[in-house]
Amino acid sequence: MGDVVYDAVVVGSGPNGLAAAIELARSGASVLVLEGTEAIGGGTRSSELTLPGYVHDVCSAVHPMGLLSPFFRSLPLEEHGLRWIRPEASVAHPLDDEPAVMLYRSIEKTGEGLGRDAARYSKILSPLVRQGHGLMADILSPPLAMPTHPLTFMRFGLKALWPATWFARGCFREESTRALFGGCAAHSILPLNAPFTAALGLIFMIAGHLDEWPVPAGGSRAISDALASLLRSLGGEIQTGVRITSVDELPPARVFLFDTGPDQLASIAEPVLPERYVRRLRRYRFGPGVFKLDWALEEPIPWRDKNCLLASTVHLGGRMDEIAATEAALSRGEHPTRPFVLLCQQSQFDDSRAPTGKQTGYAYCHVPAGSNVDLTEAIENQVERFAPGFKDTIRARHAMHCGDFERYNPNFVGGAITGGSADITQLMTRPVARLDPYTTPNPRVFLCSASTPPGGGVHGMCGYNAARSALRQLDKIAPGSLRA
Ligand SMILES: Cc1cc2nc3c(=O)[nH]c(=O)nc-3n(C[C@H](O)[C@H](O)[C@H](O)COP(=O)(O)OP(=O)(O)OC[C@H]3O[C@@H](n4cnc5c(N)ncnc54)[C@H](O)[C@@H]3O)c2cc1C
Incomplete structure (x- = not known):
C-alpha cells in the first residue's frame, strides 16, 4: 500500500x-x-462451476434493481462493458393444472393471464408504475429522506405495510394472481404472513412493469x-x-x-x-440461508408450459398457500420437502453462458440459517413437477449449502444472502x-x-x-x- x-x-x-x-x-x-x-x-461473480464452457453466476443472477438503480443509471457502465439482456418476460410462475402465470412489462398483457383479476391488478399497479422510476428512487433512498413523489410513495406505503398473504387474499380472486404475487413477495425471505411482506411483492412487480428483469451479458x-x-x-x-x-x-x-x-x-x-x-x-440478525444448485444442461428445461422459457426467472412452488406454508415452516427451523424454488435460466438469453446448443440452470431455495442439509433432490423434484424429463437433461451439477456461502464470502453469515x-x-x-x-x-x-x-x-x-x-x-x- x-x-x-x-x-x-x-x-x-x-x-x-x-x-x-x-x-x-x-x-x-x-x-x-x-x-x-x-x-x-x-455477490456478483461468475465462474465455470460445473464443466468447462458453462458460465454460472455464483450468487446474483437476475438484476431488476441493478437496471433501475438511480445510481447505476447515472454511471456510464455500458462504456465499461456492461450490457443488460432483457428477456421477453420477467417471471413465469407455473401451476399444476393451469397455464403458467406470467409477469410481462405490459400490465395489459400480464392481465390477460389473470382472469377476473385483470382490471383490479391494473387499478393497483398502474398508478404506481406511472411514477415508477421516482418511486424506486424514493424506496432506495436513506430511510429519513423526504420522498420526491410523496403521493405515490404514500399510496405504495399503505399497501406495502400488509402481510403478503392478506394483500393477495384481499385484492385478488384468482389463485394464479395470488401465486404470481406470492412468488415475488417470497424474495423477502420472511414468513408471508409477516407485516411489510407485501412491499417486496409490489416492488418486484413494479420493477417488472418498468423494464424486464435482465441478466448481464457474460454473467x-x-x-x-x-x-x-x-x-x-x-x-x-x-x-x-x-x-x-x-x-x-x-x-x-x-x-x-x-x-x-x-x-x-x-x-x-x-x-x-x-x-x-x-x-x-x-x-x-441475518435470517435464513439458502441451498443452491447450478446445472450444466443438455438442452432447455422441458417446461410443460413452454411460456416458461420466455422468462429470466421462474418461481416454483405452486399456489400462494403452498409457498406461504413452506416459508412459514422455514421460520420454525424446518426444511421444506417441496421448497419454494427461485430458478434462473440465463443461457436462454445469453449465448455466452454455455457451449452451442447447451444450457445452464440456476436454482436456490431458502433453508434455516447455517443448514448443511442437501436439498438437491427436493429442488430437482420441484423442477420435474413443472418440467417432466428435466432430470434427464442434467449433464453436471454443482451444489452450495450455507457453510459454502459463508466460506465464499464472510458477509453471507449462516448462508444469508441479502x-x-x-x-x-x-x-x-x-x-x-x-x-x-x-x-x-x-x-x-x-x-x-x-x-x-x-x-x-x-x-x-x-x-x-x-x-x-x-x-x-x-x-x-x-x-x-x-x-x-
Ligand atoms: C445465492 C445468491 C443469489 C442472489 N441473487 C441475487 C439476484 O439474483 N439479484 C440481486 O440483485 N441480488 C442477488 N443476491 C444478493 C446480492 O448478491 C447481495 O445483496 C449483494 O452482493 C450485496 O452487495 P455488498 O456489496 O453489500 O456485499 P457483497 O457482495 O457481499 O461483497 C462484500 C465483499 O467484501 C469482501 N469482504 C468481506 N469482508 C472483508 C474483509 N474483512 N476484508 C476484505 N474484504 C472483505 C467480500 O469478500 C466481498 O467481496 C444474491 C445473493 C446470493 C448469495
Missing part, C-alpha cells in the same frame, strides 16, 4: 463497496478498495467488472487478497467504509467504537437505529454494505448513500491511522 495516504479506504469490493468508491472518486476523493479474496465483486461478474473499470478510470485503486481483520491492518486515510456485515464491523473496529454500539451491532433479515424491526433500522444508518459513533467509520438501507440486492444504493454520508465528513477530518 506504500506511503500514499488516501482520502477513503473501502473494505470489500462487492457492488456496494465499488459503488461507494465510485461516488467518492467522482467527487474528487482518492480511494483505495481492499478486497479479501483474489477476485473482486462479492453477473460483468457488473463488478464494469464498476471496477469505471472506478479505475476515475483514479480509484483496488487491491485484492487483502482480508482486513483488525484496524491496525488499515492504511492511513480520512474515512473508512466497510462493505461488510455488522458482525465484522464490530470485530474489526471494536477498539475505535463505543462498547454499547458494538453490542448493538452484534445483536444484528445482508440480513429485513423484518419489520430491521427493515428501516439496519444495522442499528440511527438517524444516519451509514454512520457510526466514530466519525471516520461508515458501513456501506447490504446490511444498511435499502438492503440486499445488486443496486449499489447502500454504497452510494454511505459515500454521500462520508463525503459530508471528509473535509472535517485529517488523514491518519484509524487508531489515532
Whole structure:
C-alpha cells in the first residue's frame, strides 16, 4: 500500500463497496478498495462451476434493481462493458393444472393471464408504475429522506405495510394472481404472513412493469467488472487478497467504509467504537440461508408450459398457500420437502453462458440459517413437477449449502444472502437505529454494505448513500491511522 495516504479506504469490493468508491472518486476523493479474496465483486461473480464452457453466476443472477438503480443509471457502465439482456418476460410462475402465470412489462398483457383479476391488478399497479422510476428512487433512498413523489410513495406505503398473504387474499380472486404475487413477495425471505411482506411483492412487480428483469451479458461478474473499470478510470485503486481483520491492518486515510456485515464491523473496529454500539451491532440478525444448485444442461428445461422459457426467472412452488406454508415452516427451523424454488435460466438469453446448443440452470431455495442439509433432490423434484424429463437433461451439477456461502464470502453469515433479515424491526433500522444508518459513533467509520438501507440486492444504493454520508465528513477530518 506504500506511503500514499488516501482520502477513503473501502473494505470489500462487492457492488456496494465499488459503488461507494465510485461516488467518492467522482467527487474528487482518492480511494483505495481492499478486497479479501483474489477476485473482486462479492455477490456478483461468475465462474465455470460445473464443466468447462458453462458460465454460472455464483450468487446474483437476475438484476431488476441493478437496471433501475438511480445510481447505476447515472454511471456510464455500458462504456465499461456492461450490457443488460432483457428477456421477453420477467417471471413465469407455473401451476399444476393451469397455464403458467406470467409477469410481462405490459400490465395489459400480464392481465390477460389473470382472469377476473385483470382490471383490479391494473387499478393497483398502474398508478404506481406511472411514477415508477421516482418511486424506486424514493424506496432506495436513506430511510429519513423526504420522498420526491410523496403521493405515490404514500399510496405504495399503505399497501406495502400488509402481510403478503392478506394483500393477495384481499385484492385478488384468482389463485394464479395470488401465486404470481406470492412468488415475488417470497424474495423477502420472511414468513408471508409477516407485516411489510407485501412491499417486496409490489416492488418486484413494479420493477417488472418498468423494464424486464435482465441478466448481464457474460454473467453477473460483468457488473463488478464494469464498476471496477469505471472506478479505475476515475483514479480509484483496488487491491485484492487483502482480508482486513483488525484496524491496525488499515492504511492511513480520512474515512473508512466497510462493505461488510455488522458482525465484522464490530470485530474489526471494536477498539475505535463505543462498547454499547458494538453490542448493538452484534445483536444484528441475518435470517435464513439458502441451498443452491447450478446445472450444466443438455438442452432447455422441458417446461410443460413452454411460456416458461420466455422468462429470466421462474418461481416454483405452486399456489400462494403452498409457498406461504413452506416459508412459514422455514421460520420454525424446518426444511421444506417441496421448497419454494427461485430458478434462473440465463443461457436462454445469453449465448455466452454455455457451449452451442447447451444450457445452464440456476436454482436456490431458502433453508434455516447455517443448514448443511442437501436439498438437491427436493429442488430437482420441484423442477420435474413443472418440467417432466428435466432430470434427464442434467449433464453436471454443482451444489452450495450455507457453510459454502459463508466460506465464499464472510458477509453471507449462516448462508444469508441479502445482508440480513429485513423484518419489520430491521427493515428501516439496519444495522442499528440511527438517524444516519451509514454512520457510526466514530466519525471516520461508515458501513456501506447490504446490511444498511435499502438492503440486499445488486443496486449499489447502500454504497452510494454511505459515500454521500462520508463525503459530508471528509473535509472535517485529517488523514491518519484509524487508531489515532
Ligand atoms: C445465492 C445468491 C443469489 C442472489 N441473487 C441475487 C439476484 O439474483 N439479484 C440481486 O440483485 N441480488 C442477488 N443476491 C444478493 C446480492 O448478491 C447481495 O445483496 C449483494 O452482493 C450485496 O452487495 P455488498 O456489496 O453489500 O456485499 P457483497 O457482495 O457481499 O461483497 C462484500 C465483499 O467484501 C469482501 N469482504 C468481506 N469482508 C472483508 C474483509 N474483512 N476484508 C476484505 N474484504 C472483505 C467480500 O469478500 C466481498 O467481496 C444474491 C445473493 C446470493 C448469495
